[in-house]
Amino acid sequence: MTVEFCGGFCSLGGFPYFGVQDKMQCFCGSSYGRFGISNEADCNYPCSGNSSQVCGGRWRNSVFSLTYPKRRCFKQSQMPSLNVSSTLPTSWSIAAQTALDCLIPCEASADCQAVIFSGQQRLCHLLRFAYPPASLSITDGDYFVRG
Incomplete structure (x- = not known):
């Protein structure tokens, strides 16, 4: 450490x-x-x-x-191969028809750093970290990270 x-x-x-x-x-x-x-x-x-x-x-x-520059955009990227393990929740899911249905609530939340949108499942996983949590078994879909 x-x-x-x-x-x-x-x-x-x-x-x-x-x-x-x-x-x-x-x-x-x-x-x-x-x-x-x-x-x-x-x-x-x-x-x-x-x-x-x-x-x-x-x-x-x-x-x-910690201080951060103002971030207002997302970029689509490859899904990271690393993941986050935590005893606390590091993601939450919402229903979504489009990727935009994911990006808008993520932008509105200070806790959201990335999004996985599964069009097939019409589901959005909002991620507290830029890496998917180990507890999230479904990591297929479009991945967006704050840029």
């Missing part, structure tokens, strides 16, 4: 915040946190992937913010 690795991973989901904890844990979030700021001395564990960086402490996150 490094600060850059966690930040890069969380940026795939468009999250505004990320935190590293206990030397090797990475957390992505949409808010700073309900517990507020703790004593900086509580975050003193070296990162497992780079001992010169601090990766939080026991039950303490080193928190960072």
